[in-house]
Amino acid sequence: MDSGILLFGLFFLFLLINVPIITAIGIPSLLFLWYFNLGIQVTAANIYANIAKFPLLAIPFFILAGFIMDKVGLSRGLVRFLNLLIGPVTGGLGLVTVAGCVLFGAISGTGPADTAAIGTVMIPAMVKRGYNIGFAAALVAAAATTDVLIPPSVAFVVFGVITEASIPRLFAAGVVPGLLMGLALIAPVWWISRKNGWGGDRWGTWAEIGQAAWEAKWGLMAPVIILGGIYGGIFTPTEAAVIAVVYGILFGVAVERNFGWQDLYETLRGAAVSTSVVMIVVAFAGLFSWTGSTMGVMDRVTKGLLGLTQNPIIILLLLNVMLIIAGMLLDAISIYYVFLPIFLPLMKQFHWDPVWFGVMMTVNLAIGTITPPVAVNLYVASNISGASMNEVSRWVMPFFVALVAALLLVTYIPALSLWLPDLLGVK
Amino acid sequence: MVLVLAVMTMVAFINVVTRYFIRFSLAFTEEIVVSLFVWLTLLGTAVAFRQGSHLGFSFLVDRCPKSVQRTAIWLAALLGIVLFAFLIYFGIGQIQSERQLGTTSESLAIPQWWYTAGIPVFGLLIIVRIVEGAIAADRKVRS
Numbered sequence: 001m002d003s004g005i006l007l008f009g010l011f012f013l014f015l016l017i018n019v020p021i022i023t024a025i026g027i028p029s030l031l032f033l034w035y036f037n038l039g040i041q042v043t044a045a046n047i048y049a050n051i052a053k054f055p056l057l058a059i060p061f062f063i064l065a066g067f068i069m070d071k072v073g074l075s076r077g078l079v080r081f082l083n084l085l086i087g088p089v090t091g092g093l094g095l096v097t098v099a100g101c102v103l104f105g106a107i108s109g110t111g112p113a114d115t116a117a118i119g120t121v122m123i124p125a126m127v128k129r130g131y132n133i134g135f136a137a138a139l140v141a142a143a144a145t146t147d148v149l150i151p152p153s154v155a156f157v158v159f160g161v162i163t164e165a166s167i168p169r170l171f172a173a174g175v176v177p178g179l180l181m182g183l184a185l186i187a188p189v190w191w192i193s194r195k196n197g198w199g200g201d202r203w204g205t206w207a208e209i210g211q212a213a214w215e216a217k218w219g220l221m222a223p224v225i226i227l228g229g230i231y232g233g234i235f236t237p238t239e240a241a242v243i244a245v246v247y248g249i250l251f252g253v254a255v256e257r258n259f260g261w262q263d264l265y266e267t268l269r270g271a272a273v274s275t276s277v278v279m280i281v282v283a284f285a286g287l288f289s290w291t292g293s294t295m296g297v298m299d300r301v302t303k304g305l306l307g308l309t310q311n312p313i314i315i316l317l318l319l320n321v322m323l324i325i326a327g328m329l330l331d332a333i334s335i336y337y338v339f340l341p342i343f344l345p346l347m348k349q350f351h352w353d354p355v356w357f358g359v360m361m362t363v364n365l366a367i368g369t370i371t372p373p374v375a376v377n378l379y380v381a382s383n384i385s386g387a388s389m390n391e392v393s394r395w396v397m398p399f400f401v402a403l404v405a406a407l408l409l410v411t412y413i414p415a416l417s418l419w420l421p422d423l424l425g426v427k
Numbered sequence: 428m429v430l431v432l433a434v435m436t437m438v439a440f441i442n443v444v445t446r447y448f449i450r451f452s453l454a455f456t457e458e459i460v461v462s463l464f465v466w467l468t469l470l471g472t473a474v475a476f477r478q479g480s481h482l483g484f485s486f487l488v489d490r491c492p493k494s495v496q497r498t499a500i501w502l503a504a505l506l507g508i509v510l511f512a513f514l515i516y517f518g519i520g521q522i523q524s525e526r527q528l529g530t531t532s533e534s535l536a537i538p539q540w541w542y543t544a545g546i547p548v549f550g551l552l553i554i555v556r557i558v559e560g561a562i563a564a565d566r567k568v569r570s
Contacts, residue, residue, distance in 0.1 A: 018488040019503040020481035022472075026510045044518040044546050051468050052461045060432060060464065061439065235443070242439045268429045275432075276471020277481060283468065331482050373486030 004297030007032055011288070021334055026284040029291040038294050043287065050286035051279055054238065055167060058157045059278060061241030062109030064271035065248055069107050069222070070117040071267050072252030072259050077216035078103050079121050084204025084212050091193025093129055094139055095186060097122045101143035102182045105150030106223030107244070109157075110274075111369045114147035115140055115380040123385045131198050134395040137385035141370050141377035141392065142399035143185055148332070148366035149178030151227060152237065152244075155332050155362050158282065162340050165354040167237050168230055172421035173359050177410045181363065184406040188398035218251050231424060278333055285337035298341035305346070312350045316411055319343065320364055324404075327368020331376065335365055359417040363407045370396050370403075428470040435463045455534040462532075462542040469549035473556040476507070479564055496568045504561035511550045511557070518546030 007028050014024035033040040069075070082096045082103070089095065100118045108114050119140040126136040148155050151171030160167035193199070204212065213220070226244050229235040235243060252259025292298045309315060326335050339361075347357055369377040372393045382392045410416055442456040475481050488499045522540040530539040 014506065015484050016487055017499050017502065018483050018485045019499075019506055020476075020483045022481060023503060023507045023510050024483075027506050030510065030513055041517060041520060044514055044521045044543070047514065048465055048521075048543065048546065051465045054457060054461060057435075057439070057460060057464060060467065061436065064432065064436065234447070238439070239443045239446075242436065242443055245436055246440055265429060268432050272428045272432045272467060272471045273474050273478070273480065276468045277475050279464075279468040280472045280475075281482065329484060334482075374482070374484055376482075 002297075002300070003032070003036070003295060004292070004300055007292060007295070007297055015329065021331065022280050022284045025281075025288045025334060025338075029284070029288045032291050032295060036295060038291065046287055046290060047283045050283045053161055055157060055161050056279070056282070058152070058167075058238040058241045059109070059154050060271065060275040061238065061245055062152050062154055062157075063113070063275050063278075064267065065241060065244035066108035066110060066113035066117070067267040067271045067274075068245060068248035068252065068259075069104075070113065070120075071263055072248060072256050074107065074219040074222065074248070074251065075100065075104050075117040076121055077212075078219045079118070079125075081209070081212040081216040081220075083125075084209045088199060088203050090199060091189045092199055093122065093126045093131065094135075094189035094193055094198070097126070097136075097139055098143045098146075098182050098185050098189065101140065102146050102150060102179065103219075103223070105144075105147035105178065106152075106227065107219070108147060109152045109154040109241075111144045111147045111366065112376045112380045114144035115377045116384065118144065119381055119384045123381070126198075127385075129198065131193075132196070132395070133385055133387045134391035135192065137381040137387045137392045138370075138378070138395035138399060139185070139189065140384075141375075141381040142396060142403065143182065144377050144381075145366040145369055145403060146178045146181045148362060148369070149174040149181060149359070151175065151230075152241065153362070154278065155336075155365065156358065157237065158333055158336055159340075159358045159362060162336055163344065163354050163358065165358055166427055169355050169421045169426045170358050171227075171230065171237065172424055172426045173355050173417040174362065175420050176416050177359055177363055177406070180409060180416065181366070181403055181406045184402040185399055188402050192398065218255055222247060231426065281331065281333045282337070285334045289337040289341050292338075293341045299345070301342045302345045305342070306349075312352075313412075315346065315350070316360075319346075320360075320407065320411060323361065323364040324367065324371065327365055328371045329374055330368075331374065332362075332365035332368060335368070336361075353414060353418060355421065356414040356417045360407070360411050363403075363410050367400065367403050367407060370400060372396075428467060428474060431463050431467045431470060435460050435467065438463075458532055458534045462545075465542070466545045466549065469545060469553065473549065473553045476553060476556040476560045477563070479560050493568055497565055500561050500564045500568065504557050507557045508554050511553050515547040515550040515554075518543060518550060521546070 010028040011024055079100045082099050086095055101114050104114050104117050123136045123140060127133050151174055153174060156170040157167055160170050226240045229240045230237055347354060369375055378392050382389045438456050438460050488496055522543050525540040525543060532539050
């Protein structure tokens with residue numbers, strides 16, 4: 001039997017019996033490094049080197065920034081402003097949720113953080129207005145997938161580190177697809193809300209809107225500083241993340257006056273654990289990736305794919321189907337490490353732009369955060385709302401379909417991704 | 428863990444400020460922050476094992492009888508212990524070779540093994556937390 005089938009098979013088997021991903025991916029790697037004598041002695045050095053990369057430092061800082069911005073309530077001002085602006089139309093609160101998630105996405109770097117920040121405000125608001133609680137939770141989870149594309153994005157940092165694609169360019173390339181995903185969600189929101197007669201509050205007067213915008217200015221300023229800093233060539237993404245942390249703390253201490261030592265401790269603690277859960281996967285999935293490549297397994301899978309068809313359009317479709325299925329079982333970071341060694345030779349062969357490819361893959365993996373059974377966004381939304389996972393999973397279906405439509409557009413129209421970075425001249 | 432992240436953030440912030448205002452990048456800060464990052468990851472991993480918050484696929488096992496669930500918990504714990512025991516073992520090997528070769532870090536030129544020492548030390552902590560986490564999960568299933 002092909003040793004590769006055994007490597008992947010063992011990983012998959014462990015996964016099915018609820019062995020944590022790091023163990024499930026780590027044990028087969030060690031076993032094969034030992035059995036094929038590939039240099040198991042370097043395991044510790046490999047694990048160390050997988051984590052100790054400067055660009056990856058953006059991850060803890062963006063996660064910490066997300067925790068702080070959530071704690072100090074930066075999302076509340078944004079939501080109040082959006083609600084006065086577009087709230088009263090059919091499905092209005094649903095649309096506010098979508099827009100809120102997109103805006104908060106420009107501050108935070110991960111989908112679950114977005115789900116939590118917007119969800120804690122919008123799910124109770126929607127339920128109060130008569131929206132179904134399962135719908136509300138599913139919508140927040142689906143809208144928060146845009147956060148993965150809207151810069152800053154932890155996923156793009158990891159993709160950039162693996163493929164050596166430019167992280168600022170990836171960030172810029174994610175903007176249009178992220179907005180597109182948000183737009184795609186409007187149709188099901190409007191349609192379902194119309195059927196059920198769900199609306200919003202009254203229209204805001206211009207004076208009220210102006211005032212709410214002024215009150216939300218600190219929230220609206222955050223993305224300007226973070227992204228402006230990166231594209232103005234002032235900060236690297238890692239530095240921008242540090243600035244975002246300091247900005248959030250200053251906002252909490254000086255403006256809202258709701259951020260004390262206890263809050264600092266709690267946000268640091270929460271961010272440290274969240275970071276570690278991501279980074280230890282980076283470490284061990286990196287080991288797996290290295291093992292698989294050294295054994296030549298990844299090459300064989302690539303050749304197998306090319307043996308099926310040489311048509312790039314069909315290959316892209318195949319890749320997306322593979323990724324959607326993988327997204328149901330695995331988190332995005334593991335998928336990058338496991339699949340990218342397989343995809344990189346394809347990218348070379350078909351002369352695919354790595355940045356566009358990264359965006360396509362990331363849209364797909366963002367969708368993976370709402371496809372059960374493994375679906376972090378749904379899990380967070382279910383926790384916040386109190387609706388069961390089953391109920392949330394049922395309501396998420398129309399949003400899933402809408403996001404897949406956006407995925408197809410991003411897949412087959414590379415200009416959607418590459419237009420903005422080219423316009424900005426980001427290298 | 429909280430302290431490690433706090434120090435990392437502060438050092439990184441100071442570096443941004445100095446680089447921007449006095450156009451002077453403190454190269455050694457990068458080394459410190461990156462090394463602390465490894466420690467942070469290992470410390471946080473230990474906490475996450477205790478809380479049971481590592482990513483996993485619980486869908487199938489949750490639908491099995493309690494005896495199966497308990498077996499799965501202890502099997503996962505056992506595999507986790509084996510994994511980190513190996514990591515500790517190879518970490519110690521790494522330290523020995525670094526001491527023999529007298530490897531020093533790139534910018535601060537302090538012995539590299541000071542950083543590497545985090546792997547066996549925190550690895551041991553992780554194993555303790557794996558056991559604690561398994562006991563807690565087991566108790567939850569039984570009750």
